[in-house]
Amino acid sequence: xxxxxxxxxxxxxxxxxxxxxxxxxxxxxxxxxxxxxxxxxxxxxxxxxxxxxxxxxxxxxxxxxxxxxxxxxxxxxxxxxxxxxxxxxxxxxxxxxxxxxxxxxxxxxxxxxxxxxxxxxxxxxxxxxxxxxxxxxxxxxxxxxxxxxxxxxxxxxxxxxxxxx
Amino acid sequence: xxxxxxxxxxxxxxxxxxxxxxxxxxxxxxxxxxxxxxxxxxxxxxxxxxxxxxxxxxxxxxxxxxxxxxxxxxxxxxxxxxxxxxxxxxxxxxxxxxxxxxxxxxxxxxxxxxxxxxxxxxxxxxxxxxxxxxxxxxxxxxxxxxxxxxxxxxxxxxxxxxxxxxxxxxxxxxxxxxxxxxxxxxxxxxxxxxxxxxxxxxxxxxxxxxxxxxxxxxxxxxxxxxxxxxxxxxxxxxxxxxxxxxxxxxxxxxxxxxxxxxxxxxxxxxxxxxxxxxxxxxxxxxxxxxxxxxxxxxxxxxxxxxxxxxxxxxxxxxxxxxxxxxxxxxxxxxxxxxxxxxxxxxxxxxxxxxxxxxxxxxxxxxxxxxxxxxxxxxxxxxxxxxxxxxxxxxxxxxxxxxxxxxxxxxxxxxxxxxxxxxxxxxxxxxxxxxxxxxxxxxxxxxxxxxxxxxxxxxxxxxxxxxxxxxxxxxxxxxxxxxxxxxxxxxxxxxxxxxxxxxxxxxxxxxxxxxxxxxxxxxxxxxxxxxxxxxxxxxxxxxxxxxxxxxxxxxxxxxxxxxxxxxxxxxxxxxxxxxxxxxxxxxxxxxxxxxxxxxxxxxxxxxxxxxxxxxxxxxxxxxxxxxxxxxxxxxxxxxxxxxxxxxxxxxxxxxxxxxxxxxxxxxxxxxxxxxxxxxxxxxxxxxxxxxxxxxxxxxxxxxxxxxxxxxxxxxxxxxxxxxxxxxxxxxxxxxxxxxxxxxxxxxxxxxxxxxxxxxxxxxxxxxxxxxxxxxxxxxxxxxxxxxxx
Numbered sequence: 001x002x003x004x005x006x007x008x009x010x011x012x013x014x015x016x017x018x019x020x021x022x023x024x025x026x027x028x029x030x031x032x033x034x035x036x037x038x039x040x041x042x043x044x045x046x047x048x049x050x051x052x053x054x055x056x057x058x059x060x061x062x063x064x065x066x067x068x069x070x071x072x073x074x075x076x077x078x079x080x081x082x083x084x085x086x087x088x089x090x091x092x093x094x095x096x097x098x099x100x101x102x103x104x105x106x107x108x109x110x111x112x113x114x115x116x117x118x119x120x121x122x123x124x125x126x127x128x129x130x131x132x133x134x135x136x137x138x139x140x141x142x143x144x145x146x147x148x149x150x151x152x153x154x155x156x157x158x159x160x161x162x163x164x165x
Numbered sequence: 166x167x168x169x170x171x172x173x174x175x176x177x178x179x180x181x182x183x184x185x186x187x188x189x190x191x192x193x194x195x196x197x198x199x200x201x202x203x204x205x206x207x208x209x210x211x212x213x214x215x216x217x218x219x220x221x222x223x224x225x226x227x228x229x230x231x232x233x234x235x236x237x238x239x240x241x242x243x244x245x246x247x248x249x250x251x252x253x254x255x256x257x258x259x260x261x262x263x264x265x266x267x268x269x270x271x272x273x274x275x276x277x278x279x280x281x282x283x284x285x286x287x288x289x290x291x292x293x294x295x296x297x298x299x300x301x302x303x304x305x306x307x308x309x310x311x312x313x314x315x316x317x318x319x320x321x322x323x324x325x326x327x328x329x330x331x332x333x334x335x336x337x338x339x340x341x342x343x344x345x346x347x348x349x350x351x352x353x354x355x356x357x358x359x360x361x362x363x364x365x366x367x368x369x370x371x372x373x374x375x376x377x378x379x380x381x382x383x384x385x386x387x388x389x390x391x392x393x394x395x396x397x398x399x400x401x402x403x404x405x406x407x408x409x410x411x412x413x414x415x416x417x418x419x420x421x422x423x424x425x426x427x428x429x430x431x432x433x434x435x436x437x438x439x440x441x442x443x444x445x446x447x448x449x450x451x452x453x454x455x456x457x458x459x460x461x462x463x464x465x466x467x468x469x470x471x472x473x474x475x476x477x478x479x480x481x482x483x484x485x486x487x488x489x490x491x492x493x494x495x496x497x498x499x500x501x502x503x504x505x506x507x508x509x510x511x512x513x514x515x516x517x518x519x520x521x522x523x524x525x526x527x528x529x530x531x532x533x534x535x536x537x538x539x540x541x542x543x544x545x546x547x548x549x550x551x552x553x554x555x556x557x558x559x560x561x562x563x564x565x566x567x568x569x570x571x572x573x574x575x576x577x578x579x580x581x582x583x584x585x586x587x588x589x590x591x592x593x594x595x596x597x598x599x600x601x602x603x604x605x606x607x608x609x610x611x612x613x614x615x616x617x618x619x620x621x622x623x624x625x626x627x628x629x630x631x632x633x634x635x636x637x638x639x640x641x642x643x644x645x646x647x648x649x650x651x652x653x654x655x656x657x658x659x660x661x662x663x664x665x666x667x668x669x670x671x672x673x674x675x676x677x678x679x680x681x682x683x684x685x686x687x688x689x690x691x692x693x694x695x696x697x698x699x700x701x702x703x704x705x706x707x708x709x710x711x712x713x714x715x716x717x718x719x720x721x722x723x724x725x726x727x728x729x730x731x732x733x734x735x736x737x738x739x740x741x742x743x744x745x746x747x748x749x750x751x752x753x754x755x756x757x758x759x760x761x762x763x764x765x766x767x768x769x770x771x772x773x774x775x776x777x778x779x780x781x782x783x784x785x786x787x788x789x790x791x792x793x794x795x796x797x798x799x800x801x802x803x804x805x806x807x808x809x810x811x812x813x814x815x816x817x818x819x820x821x822x823x824x825x826x827x828x829x830x831x832x833x834x835x836x837x838x839x840x841x842x843x844x845x846x847x848x849x850x851x852x853x854x855x856x857x858x859x860x861x862x863x864x865x866x867x868x869x870x871x872x873x874x875x876x877x878x879x880x881x882x883x884x885x886x887x888x889x890x891x892x893x894x895x896x897x898x899x900x901x902x903x904x905x906x907x908x909x910x911x912x913x914x915x916x917x918x919x920x921x922x923x924x925x926x927x928x929x930x931x932x933x934x935x936x937x938x939x940x941x942x943x944x945x946x947x948x949x950x951x952x953x
Contacts, residue, residue: 018288034193035186037418039366040451044872047366075186088184092176095837098845099671100183101367101418107184123885130880134872136366136419137671139848139909140880142841 006067008033009077017064024048024059026067027074035075035104039134046133049105049112050074056112058132075104078111086153087111087146096146098137109133110147111154119155121148170684174837177676178690179669188416191370191385196444199372200229202434203290204447205280205297206456207272210306210528210865211319214270217280218298225296227289229441232433233280234269242266242436243402245427247493248644251331251502251524259331262322262526264492266402266429266436272301273321273491274530275865276456281433283441306528306865310488311465313525321491321526330489330524331498335506336579341519344480348471352554358542359858359932360463360488362875363535365670367418368449369458373434375442381409382438386431388412389420389668390708393645395700397427397495404435414698417670421849422534423458424670425710426495430457455870460859461535463488464501464542470550476560478513478569483520483546487532494531498524503581503641504539504629510578511547512589512625512803513569518579528865534710536849536910537628544626548915552622553928562919563597566625581641582629584801586893592827593625596805599887600825605809618812619822620924624916626806629799630904631716631897636795648795649713650706651721653682653729655788657774659767660692663725666706667718668698672842672906674714677834681719681900685726687753688766704791712802712904715834720898721794728790736788737769739779798897802908804828804890806847808916812924817940819855819921825887826912831895831903839905840888846909847886852878853910854917856933 001016008031015030027033027050036059039045048059051073079085087110090096097103113121113129126144135143152158169175182188219231245264252258267278280297284290307318313328321328345351372385382405388394391412399407417424430447438445449457464485471480487501506520537544551569555562570589577583597603605621612619632638635646652664663682667674675695683690696702709718730750737755738745747758756763764772769788772778776786807825812818826843833839856876860868869875894901914932921934927946930938 020288028193029195032195033186034190035188037190037367038192039368039418040872042451042871042873045366045451075184079185082185084181084184091184092180095177095841097180097183098673098841099365099367099419100179100188100416101190101365103183104186127880127883134366134877134879136364136421136849136877137845138841139844139846139878139886140883141844141886144880144885 002065004065004068006069007071009074019065021064022060023062023064023067026064027059033074033076037101037104039102044134045102046109047102047105049108049133051108051112056109075108078107087150090150090153091146094142094146094149096138096143102133102135106133106135106143110150113147114151114154119151121151167684169680169690171681171834173680173835175676175680175690175835177673178679179673179675190367190416190418191372191387192448194372194385194415196372196374199444199446200283200285200441201287201290202437202445202447203282203294204278204430205282205294205299207275207277207279209272209301209303210275211304211321212272213302213304214268214272214279215300215302219280221298222282222293222296225289225293227285228282228293229285229443230283230437231280231293231297232437232440234265234267237265237267237436238269242404245429246397246401247495247498249496249499250642250644251333251498253331254334259498260325261493262324266432274528275867276530277491278429278433281437283437283445308527308529308861308863308865310463310486310525310527313527314523321528325526328526330493330526332523333502334521336519337517338519340517341480341482344517345469345471345482348479349474350472350554350558351469352550352557353469354549354553356466356468356546356549357931358462358464358466358545359853361461361535361853361857362455362859363421363423363458363461364454364877365419365421365423368451368454369424369428369430370448371431371434372444372446373438374444375439377442381411382435383411383413384431384435385413385415387417387424388414389417389424389670389710391668391698391700392666392706393708394427398432398435402432404432411701414668420670421536422461422538422710425708426459426533451872452870455867455875457530459494459531459533460490461532462542463532466546468546468550470554472554472558476558476565476568478515479517481509481515481518483509485522487522487524488527488529489524490527490529490531492531494533497531497533499643500534500539505543507581508540508543508627508629509547509580512571512627514571515579529861536846537907538711540628540907541850541911541914544624544911545915548624548626549918552919562623563593563602566623567593583798585798585896587801587803587829588891588893589625589803591891592804592829595889595891596807596825596827599827599889600807600823602807612811618814618924620810620812620920622808622916622919622923624806624912624919626912627801627803628907628911630712630802631796631800632711632713633717633796633799645707646795647707648793649717649721650704650791650793651718651725652791653722653725653789655729655770657771659688659770661686661688662694662696663722664696664703665718665722666703666708667714668709670709672709672714673835673838677715677838678719678722680834681722682726686766712906715902716800716895716898716904717794717796719900719902720796721792723899724792724794725790728792729788732788732790733769733773735784736773737764739784740764740769740772796898800831800895800897800903802828802830802903802905804908804912806912806916808920810920810924812921812939814943817936817943819934819939821851821884823884826909827889827891828905828908829891829893830905831892832901833890834902842905843888843909844886846907847913848878848883849910850913851883851917854914854932854934855882856935858933
């Protein structure tokens with residue numbers, strides 16, 4: 001079996017995988033990072049979005065061996081320890097999730113939207129940019145709200161977050 | 166109102182684990198030594214199984230077992246069942262065909278499991294499944310419910326002549342006929358309620374484990390009701406005895422009804438786990454979810470509504486053919502009957518109603534409850550009829566509704582239900598105000614200048630939730646009681662665990678139930694933990710569906726808390742050396758009335774356990790109480806949704822430009838969560854109205870069985886939603902709660918279709934109103950206009 005070496009959430013790992021193994025399978029099955037979810041088999045749902053070398057990627061569309069040498073960030077690595085990334089906190093504050101299954105992919109996508117589009121996101125931009133992520137619970141209303149709030153909180157000049165309610 | 170009590174938008178306790186990827190869904194669980202199951206599914210919709218060749222598959226690397234329907238039959242396990250008996254007009258019982266979890270003789274829908282491969286890894290199981298050689302004898306199929314009863318349709322099950330499961334009716338045929346004959350105006354519609362694939366984003370999954378040492382089974386399962394699953398798996402299928410089967414529903418990623426039912430796959434995993442003596446895990450991929458999850462809706466309906474000269478409804482007659490698919494799923498018979506026809510009175514005083522429902526088998530995956538379950542179908546019939554009637558009679562649709570609203574409560578409809586309370590005028594008025602109904606014509610003119618057709622549509626819906634009391638549903642054929650249980654365990658340190666038979670799969674019970682308990686006991690919300698979804702922890706419960714958890718489940722908690730308080734008062738009396746009658750409990754403190762002597766809740770809890778202040782003959786130690794709560798009536802959430810659309814006549818595309826919802830859910834525990842439920846329901850209803858339809862071709866192939874082909878609403882398809890409430894507290898449960906989980910999906914399809922038909926000026930449009938369908942409807946109208 002070929003081996004693949006990569007960095008996941010800041011830690012170097014080396015894993016032997018069958019050539020057909022997908023990146024999401026490596027993360028979930030080999031590394032037991034089960035926060036990245038699988039919701040479909042046609043790359044439509046976006047539940048499996050992670051960052052590969054700083055960019056959002058559907059980890060079901062990439063073979064594990066293609067991640068050789070890559071720097072992969074999953075939902076588990078977005079914030080250190082028990083801290084929350086501003087985007088995670090924004091989803092919590094704005095009820096941007098219900099069953100939670102699409103949430104890790106939504107949050108990883110949201111952080112990537114901010115990277116590409118900046119900290120001041122309007123409703124229309126967010127909705128367009130969420131084209132690759134499906135949620136069946138929220139009707140997107142509070143996800144859009146969460147992402148706008150999370151983006152503002154990620155700005156370098158954003159005020160320090162208030163204590164959680 | 167306290168910051169965490171009833172009525173506060175408390176941030177959810179469960180969210181930390183979900184936003185950090187620490188949730189634990191069934192697929193996230195890996196049992197030591199687990200093997201993987203892959204099902205061999207029929208490519209035919211209707212075929213005999215002549216032979217299943219397993220030797221090539223069994224010889225593949227890593228394969229532990231290849232099991233077929235013949236072996237399943239040899240083990241004499243029971244059939245999957247439908248748990249709600251419905252009788253035909255002639256008194257004969259519904260024709261429930263046997264439904265083995267693994268078939269041997271014949272398949273009845275494409276995707277039906279015919280064999281299972283258990284292997285060391287998923288990849289090995291998949292590879293081997295491709296080597297299972299099944300010799301099928303293809304048979305003609307029928308998929309369209311409107312065709313299922315025709316003489317030339319193939320008969321699917323021996324028991325059901327002309328594929329008819331039952332011919333049921335409700336109401337007064339003669340009175341309705343008389344009313345319609347004497348009506349000044351009759352509006353007639355032919356409607357299709359399109360077939361939907363539920364598509365919770367988490368696919369179904371199961372892990373079954375057998376412990377030979379204890380002869381016990383554990384099943385981790387994506388289920389909305391673990392106790393009902395255990396009951397059916399033990400009492401009917403007989404795969405394991407009830408007391409030796411633990412069912413755990415861990416975090417569940419959405420259900421919308423599709424995870425209520427007991428499916429073949431969990432039966433097979435349990436059965437196979439004992440055979441191979443290894444934990445057996447199965448996870449559906451999305452294709453399997455399309456093929457094998459119960460679908461929703463699929464009604465064909467003809468409906469007539471008659472009005473007198475004043476525009477008052479005097480009669481409603483409905484004939485529906487409901488597709489139940491290839492087998493009767495767990496609650497399928499109740500959906501197009503007692504959850505459908507009983508709501509046909511809508512929010513209106515209608516003196517006579519008659520409804521006939523034929524339920525039919527077809528060569529499609531079973532159809533059962535999907536968000537709203539029968540009530541969206543009823544609302545679609547009633548709300549399309551009244552809107553079209555208003556247009557035909559030249560009356561403002563809001564005014565026609567108002568003229569017919571029920572205004573006095575309780576109100577007995579002609580179709581079983583007794584509405585307990587409501588104020589339909591209030592929710593209509595508030596919705597029209599928020600939606601700017603009066604200024605719509607200005608917006609229409611402005612849109613017209615941009616070449617767009619703008620339309621507005623209303624839906625004043627009603628639903629029946631908290632399906633109970635048990636005695637009543639039992640008389641209607643339910644095989645189970647629909648009460649709920651709760652247990653409140655107060656620990657010696659004063660922290661509290663609350664066990665509920667409800668199950669949360671997105672609803673936020675860990676927060677809302679804790680809000681209620683914390684406020685009631687006067688303790689911090691952090692000190693309350695809600696326990697659910699495990700048959701070893703919670704003794705029994707009916708699960709979560711039908712918007713029942715607040716109204717029924719939380720009421721059970723209320724009842725248990727009453728008992729806890731009564732017992733704690735006894736403990737406090739001993740502790741404070743006072744008479745029990747003098748103890749008052751308020752804000753987390755037990756006080757001797759008229760004195761400053763008091764003890765905090767935690768102090769009393771500790772004393773209940775150390776038991777130093779009373780003798781065992783006076784009082785039992787401990788502080789733990791349970792309750793079963795059976796409501797006195799259904800609850801009746803109702804409201805008004807207003808949808809505004811713009812249609813591009815060039816390409817037929819519809820854009821929803823605004824949405825206003827005003828719902829009466831009775832008392833609201835957590836407004837943030839309730840609004841979220843409404844948002845999600847609206848999105849699913851918009852999906853039904855604009856884009857979703859599970860399409861089977863005439864041979865029974867599901868032609869759009871993937872998310873590339875079956876369109877779900879995305880963020881761009883929806884506008885920001887304006888959601889508000891009015892409140893009439895429900896008199897049928899102690900908390901005044903009505904339920905909110907399904908309202909959005911119930912109200913919204915009719916609102917969208919009323920808006921589009923208003924925009925394009927023709928009623929000749931079926932769901933889903935895709936750009937193609939809207940464009941074609943516009944062309945037909947133009948052609949008709951030209952011909953006239």
